[in-house]
Amino acid sequence: MPREHLLKIGVSGIRGVVGEFLTPALACAFGQAFGTYVGRGTVVVGRDTRSTGPMLQHAVQCGLLSTGCEIVDAGVLPTPTIQMYTAASRAVGGIALTASHNPPEYNALKLFNSQGLFFNQYERTELIDLYHQSSFTEAENRLIRRVRSESEAPRRLHFYRVLRHVDVDRIRARRFRVALDAVNGAGSVMTPAFLDEQLNCNLTAMSIDPNQPFPREAEPKPETLGQIAELVRKTGSEIGFAQDPDGDRLAVIDENGDILDNDDVLALAVDAALERLPGDVVVNLTTSAVIDDIAAAHGRKVFRTPVGEANVVERMQAVGAAIGGEGSSGGIIFPSVHLCRDSYSGMAMFLGRMAATGLTISQLVARLPRYYRRIGKVAYQHGRLGPLMQSLEDEFPDAVMDKTDGLKLIWPDRWIHVRSSNTEPVLRYSVETKAEDTMQALYNRLSDKLAS
């Protein structure tokens, strides 16, 4: 039976369809739990451009203020900007109101600690327990603090953090022709300023009105990026960028209007980072083996984690990684800027690479090792997951197994990964092979097995 998760309160925070399910009272209570957990101090609050954002922001701020926190209202800003500002100011935590790449009827709270990072899983469990216990700190009148607005300083900070890692003069001198699709999201105002004013690009931008709804599906994936690809071709741009509503994910379009595979985007970013910096690489289990090849070429290690930005970040912090990310979802995490998914680091790295090598994007992609990938999803029923995974193990007895997130089966020249989604009642699966002809057969075999 198909179920929709219209409201989910869990270790990753709170996310749901606003109105009937995600109510102001719920958001306020989460604000209270958060304020109680981080203690009295300043909390940075910002949001993406969703129409439900102001309502939820007021509700969260009501909850935070009631626990004695002071608030910096950062207004509409990308999530990575909010994270960086949380870390740089003397805040005890930060909250971004955004459902990231989810459809417009959804919204969510992303919660950050004083370093502007996701809480680790133990902290997240404590926070959710606090929420369920509903015993919140209640500040009396004389301990209640104010709300102050600040959106310019976070923006300036973000630009500064990113731009010190690229050769700005070299990029500016090239005056790249760039096309942008900001999905009318949090990057609508900030990204044109970044590309045009900071990096002197010859910019053609679409969907940069923060007061309009998302004109396309919010997740920047090949199926949804027809218009920006067209814009790249029409304007003869050398590169196209597409953001998601909260500006953490990035899709890249080459000079021919072809949309890059997200794993290749990450691979090029990894290559650029390892060229300049020491340190290893962390990616999730579903990310392509192309990352292993790149890392090996630089003599570095690759660590694999369960799917989810928080998991990747946690491991990156533990191993002091130079770069990381999640190929499948278009997220580049460059810790020299900040330990978070950041489309601005990605944009700067790509322009920097083009400036340094003199190559086009399609030429850069052509130099990457080639793999063949396909992803799929299938609805499943609770209670059937265990036997299903068991039968997969039996089906492929010769593979190396990794069970840290669902089941990943690995051979020297191919792998498959099956896991249940954190957000929907579906199984997601991926197949990757070195040889083009074996991919489809393996994919079909797996699909049939999962459908049975």
Add this chain to the structure above:
Amino acid sequence: MVQKALRISQVGLRGVVGAGLTATHVIEFASAFGTLIENGRPILLGRDPRASGVMMREGVAAALLACGHEVIDLGIASSPVIQHAIRRMEAAGGISITASHNTAEWNALKFFGPRGTYLSTAESGELLDIYHLRKFRYCDWTGNGRLRSHSGAVDEYLSELAEVFDLDRLKSLRVVVDCCNGTSAPILRRLNERFGFNLVLINEKLEGAQFAHDPLISSDTIGLQLAPLVRPLGADVGFGFDVDSDRIGIAAETGEPASEEMILPLIADWLLPRHSGKIVITNLSTTRLVEDVAGRHGGRVLRVPVGRQATIDALSAYRPEQIAVAGEGSGAVMMPQFEFIYDGIASMLAILSLLQERKQPLSAILAQYPRYFMSKGEVPLTSTRIPELLASLQEQFSDGKMDRTDGLRVDWPDRWFHVRVSQTEPIVRVICEQSGEPPVALFEQLLEAVRTG
């Protein structure tokens, strides 16, 4: 049983923030209001300077936006300023975040309907039902409202006052005002700047954490800081405001604080001869001087139970032009010229108009009134004993004229008493008044009777 400081009733939501009144109460009560009010026109929002007001504004804004309302935030604004703005801006209603005359740790939500009027008993009942049911009409993502700020409400309000009062003739009076760190301060400053008034303001800094003194208007609080300044400053009169500027107290030019009971008679004295309306509405606990003043001008007094709601309901039974004034002994007065809104600034201007017109000092005007002495007391009481208490009082004082519409009031030709249960605290209030001399014996007898039940 330990009682937390929280009261949810037809008057609205009121409590000590952090010790009873929580963020959740605010969101849910405002959601009930957002559900009660039809969508289409904006809802106005304002607050007094209490620190907790910002927290409550956030909650109220979230709830109203979620219910699909456009919200206009007037910032720090008195209840009357909000109420007049509702009418002027053709808003659907409004919320004032203020605990009015309570100390700083309290806060409350006051609800207004279209034209800035208080909710009727029926509407308040419905609001409370929606709150208890917790079935709120939240919109989906396409319907959320937007919030914007409006900063001109005080000036617009003053322009309206200038149409009713001859401000030019009042500005020469020398007046000292105790703002109690509340919302009257910015209004009165503008009165000085824009209309050349000569108001000396004390406690005019807006304070969030603590007020200069108890904001409850009485001759005691007037006597603390305001009254001693009147003579040294050579002022004609002194006024004290509560935090949301809906009621006032007064001190004469002699430096003597007058009882807050004097405000309604003074304003009635000014209004009755100027108006066709001859009905004065007041509650059962207010001084009998109201009858004397009304009698002089051919008016009559309608006595109603204590509490704003009873007054509102009584008002709705008459045409506005039949009514001269309505108010209570606490110093809160509303006038027909202002849509019957409790308004301290308008009350002050009315009394200044009286002084200006009579060309007499306030002490002389007060001296012309029959002299009454009032004693007020309160006794904590268990709710279950109240019916028997009232029955026994009735028996004990059976020689007087009885009124049982709100507890028990008994009248004799030269004195009266009123015993009633407070709506806001678990106490019994005892009030008695006598002409000529203090009602010492009667008061003692009553307190004893109430204590022993």
